[in-house]
Amino acid sequence: MDELELLKKDWQRNSGDYPELSYDEIYKMSHAKSSSIVKWIFIIGLLEFGFWFVISFALKAFGYGEQIKSLESNSFFIVLGILSYVILLYFLFRFYMNYKNISTTDSSRHLMKNILKTRQTVKSYVAFNLVFLIIATFYGVYFSLQHDESAKTLVETAAANGEIFKFYASFIGVTVFFLALAIGFLLLFYWLIYGLLLKQLNRNYRELKKLEV
């Protein structure tokens, strides 16, 4: 006999061997807190949106007040600032819509696709922020060198000593180093959080996709 047929016979014969839960037990269970990955993706997603939103305010509170104020009056930064809020709203809207589309009554493949789409929205927003961070940092450095008095003095001193190239090179080098460090840290954080959270889902989604090739 085919192995699965033997298993089927046993499976159907033993279908009544499970412990029977009472009405109250089932009622309590249905109202318990979920620990599904969708819930975590939603919470972490919201925290990420919150993190990037708060970071702009945090910068103002810690020491760079004056510099930020002078940057804020710069038209390039005004446009960048407005753009960032519009984009945040757009991503939040997409995130919410994708989240709402997640339904356990869909086919497994469709459900997985929708979960990954929700996650992708946050991923795109993070990528946007990283690009934004790079542009803002370089423009901020350029702006400081042009307008900040102490920075100007440093440039002049370096020029007088004939070390202007060395000065710019080290300035850019330090900026790139700290940017890379910050981005590297963030990417590691994301890789750990989402890597662990979505490992199983990604594996199963790949398996289903493989079947359709």
Add this chain to the structure above:
Amino acid sequence: MNKELEHSFVEQLQKHQNIVHKVCRLYTNNQDAHNDLFQEITIQLWRAYPKFRGDSKFSTWMYRVGLNTAITLYRKSKRKIKTDDFDSHQFRIKAEEYDSTEEDQLKLLYQAVHELNDIEKALVLLYLEDKDYKEISTTLGITEVNARVKMNRVKKKLKTILNP
């Protein structure tokens, strides 16, 4: 959500709770994990229930939500699967009903099924429940032809596991 809806949900689930147990049986390897998954499936069923229109049978709808929870929403515990674990309590086979050869064979078969991946287990579960390929394909979101092909591969894989 109103009390009437809650009542009808709990009543129906209580009546068909074996389906949830069966999903848990394939996807977990110990009693704690079984209870944990059972609870998560119950939560997801209750959440989806207001949209249950009755177009399909309650049991068919339960399979879909149950399997989706097991293979997509639920995070397995890191505990290493020990096949002996489930044999002792989840796969208790009434000895008087079988001859020992068949019992041994079944034990090996259940162990082999536990070695399959999540998608293969889903196929096996639906097959054991006598679901046709149309239902298997719509539940998983693959074509009927691919469901058949995959099922044949699963059968071969089980043979290889049993006769290495």
